[in-house]
Amino acid sequence: MSALLDAVSRRRSHSKVTTDAPSHEELLPLVAAAARVADHGALRPWRLIEVRGERRRQLGDAFVAASGVTGEEASRLAAKPLRAELLIALIVSRRDSEKVAVWEQDAAAAGVGHILSLLLDDSGWGVMWRTGPLARTELVRRVHRLTDAEEVLGWLYVGGVPADSRPGVRTAIDPGEYLTEL
Template sequence: MTRDTSSQGPVFQAMANRASQSKVTDEAPTHEELRDLMSVLNSVPDHSRLRPWRVIELRGDDREVLGRAMAKTRDMSTEKGIAKATRAPLVLAIVVSPQKSKKVPYWEQEAVASGVAHYLTLLLAEAGWGTMWRTGDGTRSKTMRKAHKLADGEELLGWIYVGGVPETQKKPKPRKPLKIDEHLTPGL
């Protein structure tokens, strides 16, 4: 059976159209809308179906807690840290929550959590929300662990900032084409 790989279906189009939005409006998906989008994250490739991840939903004052932790870990003023953390009405902290397994090493579980983050940004973009993946030097600091109330063994991967897409940013900047031959190697 031959497959039609030239087809540009909805997943292809969603990926082709996804772009980071550094500036967003004060609109954000509701908790229920977020739950609905996250309901399909069980399709992320996950060896042994461990689901070694979780997402922390930060809104309102929770973002100020994040901002104070950012200020402390990045040697900046509290005001600047809070300004950074409140750039979007919703911030999703992506956490690797590794499960004990003799078959699945930590790095593979971290890859699953990373996959969750990328699927989630794609789902949010497809639903019409602007997203931006952010990390930083302090992501895995003791201060951030405490601020996010991480359990022993958990690690913070970063944050997805989520908000409405301003009318002025509807069209993403054109991307440079991918040089496929530099990234796809035929055989060994």
């Protein structure tokens, strides 16, 4: 098995991570590599936003305000962005193009997020891609300072892998059921 196939095959989401997180400088080469994703027209219709420290609390407050929940439910919702010291917001940043459809731009942005999650995992970090119904609310858009052509695809929650971590188990597939011939 190649090193790449092995790395992809062992990737698992980590719903719980430690307070360790990669630095901005550690992220840069991973982002450069993730930028190699298939991208029709080389539009680079994506960007990434590091969410650290107090900004995570602001995101939690936006979740609560956008949802309208109160009490204990609001406290739980506000705490969601605090599950990791680093969140990386995955932003689709659509470009005007006669040749490249919107769905292709969304796919390129999602591809960057997925490749970045693989690279982080391969670098020893715990990662989980999270999203939900609040990702595209106006209050969450404002926290991220999005333009009219941008939307949040989700967040990579990134941190250290706990010593007692048991990442989620994904059932193996029969690839023949998913790869067919025309």
